[in-house]
Amino acid sequence: GAKSQGLARHGFLEAERSRRHGRVGHDAPHVTESGVATAPNTSPPKPSSEEFRDRLSGFLRDELGAPGLSVTGVGRLSGGASRETFEISVEGGPFARAAMQRVRPGALSATFSMVREAGLLRAASRRGVPVAPVIAATDDVSVVGAAFTLCGWVEGETIARRILRDEAFSVARTKLVSDAASALAGLHEVPTDDLSLPAPSDPLIEIRALFDHLAEAHPGFELGFRWLSADRPAPTSKPVVVHGDFRLGNLMVDAQGLVAVLDWELTHLGDPMEDLGWFCVKAWRFGNEAPVAGLGKHEELFSAYEAAGGGAVDPEAVHWWEVFGTLRWGVICILQARTHLSGASRSVELAAIGRRVCETEHDLLELLP
Numbered sequence: 001g002a003k004s005q006g007l008a009r010h011g012f013l014e015a016e017r018s019r020r021h022g023r024v025g026h027d028a029p030h031v032t033e034s035g036v037a038t039a040p041n042t043s044p045p046k047p048s049s050e051e052f053r054d055r056l057s058g059f060l061r062d063e064l065g066a067p068g069l070s071v072t073g074v075g076r077l078s079g080g081a082s083r084e085t086f087e088i089s090v091e092g093g094p095f096a097r098a099a100m101q102r103v104r105p106g107a108l109s110a111t112f113s114m115v116r117e118a119g120l121l122r123a124a125s126r127r128g129v130p131v132a133p134v135i136a137a138t139d140d141v142s143v144v145g146a147a148f149t150l151c152g153w154v155e156g157e158t159i160a161r162r163i164l165r166d167e168a169f170s171v172a173r174t175k176l177v178s179d180a181a182s183a184l185a186g187l188h189e190v191p192t193d194d195l196s197l198p199a200p201s202d203p204l205i206e207i208r209a210l211f212d213h214l215a216e217a218h219p220g221f222e223l224g225f226r227w228l229s230a231d232r233p234a235p236t237s238k239p240v241v242v243h244g245d246f247r248l249g250n251l252m253v254d255a256q257g258l259v260a261v262l263d264w265e266l267t268h269l270g271d272p273m274e275d276l277g278w279f280c281v282k283a284w285r286f287g288n289e290a291p292v293a294g295l296g297k298h299e300e301l302f303s304a305y306e307a308a309g310g311g312a313v314d315p316e317a318v319h320w321w322e323v324f325g326t327l328r329w330g331v332i333c334i335l336q337a338r339t340h341l342s343g344a345s346r347s348v349e350l351a352a353i354g355r356r357v358c359e360t361e362h363d364l365l366e367l368l369p
Contacts, residue, residue, distance in 0.1 A: 068092035102148040114147040127186040156252035177296035179258035185310030220361030247284040277321025330360035
């Protein structure tokens with residue numbers, strides 16, 4: 001299900017973030033000999049503590065020029081491998097409710113810039129990309145133990161199966177492909193000069209290295225690597241801001257359509273076709289048949305993207321990225337099953353992910369000519 005797929009990408013995303021954001025030294029998470037991503041731990045103030053509320057209140061009073069502001073409540077919403085999300089209640093300030101994303105203390109807290117991410121969100125918003133409005137951000141770990149962003153509260157749903165099936169989203173489903181295309185078109189037009197994003201790299205070499213490190217025999221994936229190497233499109237002449245994980249599960253939707261794009265930690269410079277291809281990977285259809293996120297056809301996505309000003313779509317390049325994304329997902333499944341089998345994190349859900357490896361091999365073979 002959606003929760004299992006969310007768990008399944010965390011170890012691989014740690015490796016991705018480490019590469020894209022240039023982490024070095026003892027703070028860098030790494031893949032061990034057993035193929036498991038690890039990171040050190042620290043002990044920040046507990047979100048339920050008065051110390052946490054006092055520190056955050058003081059920071060926000062100074063940052064927003066609101067001397068009467070007081071944080072009155074902190075409620076945990078979710079927690080992943082890289083981020084913790086909290087609902088923040090405030091009195092005496094310019095807002096009453098907000099969402100905080102705090103980098104998990106340890107490896108990321110010292111090296112991942114939430115200030116940079118906040119700047120990216122503001123730049124994307126100026127291009128019409130629906131995002132949660134940024135209130136404040138800091139990389140100063142002395143405030144609440146790790147870097148964080150604080151954004152205005154946005155109402156909506158992120159669970160893909162509900163979005164794809166519940167009657168409450170019947171209208172939204174008719175618009176989501178177009179909404180997503182418009183969001184990507186806007187994102188790909190964001191000026192890149194002042195964002196300090198990771199430069200384009202060779203994702204095929206990187207995923208190959210991880211696959212080789214895991215040292216498992218998967219003939220279907222080997223065929224995928226062979227095809228991807230032989231048929232890769234020419235490098236883009238103009239790298240753009242690529243979200244890196246644009247899919248159902250990272251989109252907040254209400255009854256009328258897309259209201260916010262979430263989870264920006266894999267953003268980098270690259271080929272705009274990468275985002276379109278990842279959006280079409282079968283894993284993100286959550287059981288529906290339609291090839292674009294379980295919602296529509298490729299042609300619908302491409303025409304909406306071009307109509308929104310996103311430039312000409314190369315269907316062959318998008319297909320290449322869809323094949324690559326499917327292979328990438330398969331490697332993530334191997335990695336997460338290994339996380340359970342090694343004893344690093346015992347989890348029935350992670351163990352079950354291992355059973356999806358052969359399913360993903362089958363999906364990959366169906367995509368190959």
